[in-house]
Amino acid sequence: MNWGVKIEKFLSVMEEPYFRQLLIDGLINTVKVAVMGLVIGIIIGTVIAIVKVAPKYKLINRILDKICSVYVAVFRGTPMVVQLLLAYYVLLPSLGVKEVNSLMVGIVVFGMNSGAYVSEIMRGGLNSVDKGQMEAGRALGLSYSTTMIKVVIPQAIKNILPTLGNEFITLIKETSVLSFITVYDLYTALSTIGSKNYEKMVPYLVMAMIYIVLVLLITLLVKILENAFAKSDRDKRESGKNVKKNAKEAA
Amino acid sequence: MTDGYVISVKGLEKVFEDGNAVLRGVDLDIKYGEKVVILGASGSGKSTLLRCLNCMEDPTGGSIYFDGDDIADMRIDINKHRENIGMVFQQFNLFNNKTVLENIMMAPVHLGVKKLRKKKIKNALITFTNVFKKEKAPLIPIETTEAKIKAEVKENAYSLLRRIGLEEKADVYPSTLSGGQKQRIAIVRALAMDPKVMLFDEPTSALDPEMVGEVLDLMKQLANEGMTMVIVTHEMGFAREVADRVLFVDEGVIAEEGTPEELFTNPKNPRLKDFLSKVL
Numbered sequence: 332m333n334w335g336v337k338i339e340k341f342l343s344v345m346e347e348p349y350f351r352q353l354l355i356d357g358l359i360n361t362v363k364v365a366v367m368g369l370v371i372g373i374i375i376g377t378v379i380a381i382v383k384v385a386p387k388y389k390l391i392n393r394i395l396d397k398i399c400s401v402y403v404a405v406f407r408g409t410p411m412v413v414q415l416l417l418a419y420y421v422l423l424p425s426l427g428v429k430e431v432n433s434l435m436v437g438i439v440v441f442g443m444n445s446g447a448y449v450s451e452i453m454r455g456g457l458n459s460v461d462k463g464q465m466e467a468g469r470a471l472g473l474s475y476s477t478t479m480i481k482v483v484i485p486q487a488i489k490n491i492l493p494t495l496g497n498e499f500i501t502l503i504k505e506t507s508v509l510s511f512i513t514v515y516d517l518y519t520a521l522s523t524i525g526s527k528n529y530e531k532m533v534p535y536l537v538m539a540m541i542y543i544v545l546v547l548l549i550t551l552l553v554k555i556l557e558n559a560f561a562k563s564d565r566d567k568r569e570s571g572k573n574v575k576k577n578a579k580e581a582a
Numbered sequence: 583m584t585d586g587y588v589i590s591v592k593g594l595e596k597v598f599e600d601g602n603a604v605l606r607g608v609d610l611d612i613k614y615g616e617k618v619v620i621l622g623a624s625g626s627g628k629s630t631l632l633r634c635l636n637c638m639e640d641p642t643g644g645s646i647y648f649d650g651d652d653i654a655d656m657r658i659d660i661n662k663h664r665e666n667i668g669m670v671f672q673q674f675n676l677f678n679n680k681t682v683l684e685n686i687m688m689a690p691v692h693l694g695v696k697k698l699r700k701k702k703i704k705n706a707l708i709t710f711t712n713v714f715k716k717e718k719a720p721l722i723p724i725e726t727t728e729a730k731i732k733a734e735v736k737e738n739a740y741s742l743l744r745r746i747g748l749e750e751k752a753d754v755y756p757s758t759l760s761g762g763q764k765q766r767i768a769i770v771r772a773l774a775m776d777p778k779v780m781l782f783d784e785p786t787s788a789l790d791p792e793m794v795g796e797v798l799d800l801m802k803q804l805a806n807e808g809m810t811m812v813i814v815t816h817e818m819g820f821a822r823e824v825a826d827r828v829l830f831v832d833e834g835v836i837a838e839e840g841t842p843e844e845l846f847t848n849p850k851n852p853r854l855k856d857f858l859s860k861v862l
Contacts, residue, residue: 466638467675467768471689471775472665481688485679 341524341533350524357520358541364437364509364516365502369449371442372498376449379403381479383450384457399450406447412508414440419512433512445502452494456487489560496553500546517541587611588648588779588810589635595643596630596834604630606834607644612779612812617805619821619842620814622831623857631831632783632814636660636667649778665693668772668780672787674764676756676771683752686739686771687732694731698724735774742770746800762793766800773804780804782813818862822846830854 344350379399387393406414419436460483468478488495507518521538525531589612596605604627612618622628633639634654635646641654649666651658677685705721712718743749746766756764765785772780782801786794798820805811805824815821821828822842830838830851838851846862849855 461673461675461678463671463673463675464677467669467671467677468689469661470636470638470664470667470669470671471772472661472663472693473689474661477692481692482677482679489679 337530337533340528340530341537344524344527344530350527353515353520353523354517357515357517360434360437360509360515361503361506361517362545364434364441364506364514365499367438368441368445368502369495369499371439372445372449372502373453373495375443375446376451376453377484379446379450380453380457383454385475403447403450406444411440411444411505412511414444415508415512433509433514436512437506437509437514441502441505445498448498448501449495452491452498453487455494456491457483459490460486489557492553492557492560496549499549499553503545503549504542586613588614588616589812590647591635591644592647593644594631594634594641594646594654596627596634596639597642604834605634605641608831608834608836610829610836612810615808615810617811617824617826618813619825619828620812620831621821621828621845621854621857622814623853626831627834628814628831629783632781632812635781635812636664636669638669665689665775666778668775668777670765670769670772670780670782670785672784674756674761674768674788676759676764676768678756681753681755682743682748682759682767683736683739685756685767686742686774687735689771690735690738690774691732694726694735695728698726698728698731739770739774742773743767746770760793761789762796765789765793765797769797769800769804779810779812782811782815784814784816786815786817816861818846830857 345354379402382392382395382399385392387396415437418440419431419433423431423436464482464486465475465478468482469475473481506516509516510519510522517538521534522531525534589610591608591610594605594608594610595603597603608631610618610631620628620632630639634641637646637653637660640656644654645652646654648663651663653660653663676682677688680688701722701724705724708719708721740749740752743752746769748763748767751759751763751767756767759767769780769785785801786797789797794817798817801811801813801820802824811824813821813825825842827839828842828845829836830845830849830853832851832853838845838849838854845854846858849858
């Protein structure tokens with residue numbers, strides 16, 4: 332095995348602007364799909380989780396609950412690749428959509444898939460918040476939804492941040508299946524580069540390194556967010572800093 | 583139905599989903615300014631009775647009249663009435679993600695602003711319909727603004743905190759406070775809504791012994807100021823000192839009631855005698 336030659340071969344391919352652009356686009360697409368997928372996932376997941384934990388006195392709540400159960404079962408029960416293929420090659424053509432933006436399909440499917448997983452994470456988070464918090468809000472005359480938004484959900488999100496970070500990491504790595512629907516992601520880009528002159532070893536190693544760096548960045552981001560959210564557990568001296576300021580304002 | 587009474591309970595029943603009948607027909611009238619202490623062994627239904635008074639537990643039978651409405655009726659907007667019924671919990675239940683000041687201010691500001699917005703929307707509607715009418719309908723007078731509401735509530739919150747000597751804790755989070763401090767803040771949080779009646783669900787049961795006093799002192803102050811209070815407690819000394827009337831709940835009904843003097847010195851119900859011999 333001659334490393335020098337292999338690396339030289341890789342670098343010579345990368346000198347071509349077309350392939351450099353390919354790699355950059357791939358990286359951007361991977362991050363785009365994962366980030367937007369997670370955002371959509373959190374929105375869908377939160378809605379499903381709230382439907383799941385809400386009291387079920389009313390018929391409409393029970394119906395919504397069933398719909399959400401089916402949704403979660405479908406999206407957790409089938410592989411992401413299958414969902415992508417069905418959406419891109421079966422569902423959209425059968426609806427008569429001609430010009431399909433494969434990146435958009437990727438984002439939406441990733442979001443919907445992630446929503447099923449986030450809903451379970453979020454449900455655990457909502458259940459982890461002490462019931463007394465909701466009772467206290469309701470006893471003061473606040474509505475269920477107001478108490479949920481102002482008190483319960485912020486505490487739930489704080490509890491599930493590490494798990495949400497995990498979901499984000501899973502999404503980043505799962506983007507490698509986007510190649511099935513012709514999206515140029517990180518994996519596709521580096522595979523193409525590798526096929527240019529039949530030297531795959533270095534491109535694949537580079538691919539692995541980029542994924543690791545992305546994942547480490549997410550880990551760091553989650554840490555920062557956790558610290559920001561942990562303010563309610565912080566030492567009293569620190570959080571009491573602006574006591575004087577507020578007291579003055581009030582006086 | 584409610585003449586002279588803050589809360590008037592008729593034939594209140596509560597059967598839990600598992601079929602456990604906790605309350606089996608409770609009648610209870612609470613006068614303005616009255617202090618009622620509810621006693622009972624654990625499992626007797628005393629906490630459930632208290633929690634039914636603001637529909638924390640939905641009653642399954644009977645009626646509860648408050649402010650002219652039967653709040654046991656599920657069609658009634660319970661949130662409107664809960665604003666006027668303060669509640670203090672055994673586990674304090676301060677909002678963990680809010681500072682002490684935010685805990686006190688959140689509900690009054692939110693509800694105040696909401697009412698203001700509703701009025702504004704109504705006024706906009708009136709202005710719109712007036713265009714088509716000959717006789718112009720008058721607008722709802724609005725004397726306040728959102729900033730004004732916030733400032734007023736904040737001022738009130740600070741004066742409440744000053745009253746319990748915890749002004750310097752305004753910007754800390756509940757996790758840094760002692761149990762006694764938490765409970766006193768929970769009490770003033772309820773007071774910030776200016777309630778007509780305060781419900782206390784074993785307010786000192788989760789406290790370390792040395793902190794019970796500070797909470798009971800605050801409750802005594804409230805009692806002296808004429809607040810209507812319904813209290814579930816195991817503090818017999820407090821009940822004797824503060825209560826106008828003591829109820830003994832047993833097997834889901836009020837088994838005996840009277841002044842603390844009558845109940846403590848001359849109990850008639852054998853279960854009450856048994857109970858008192860254990861706790862006194």
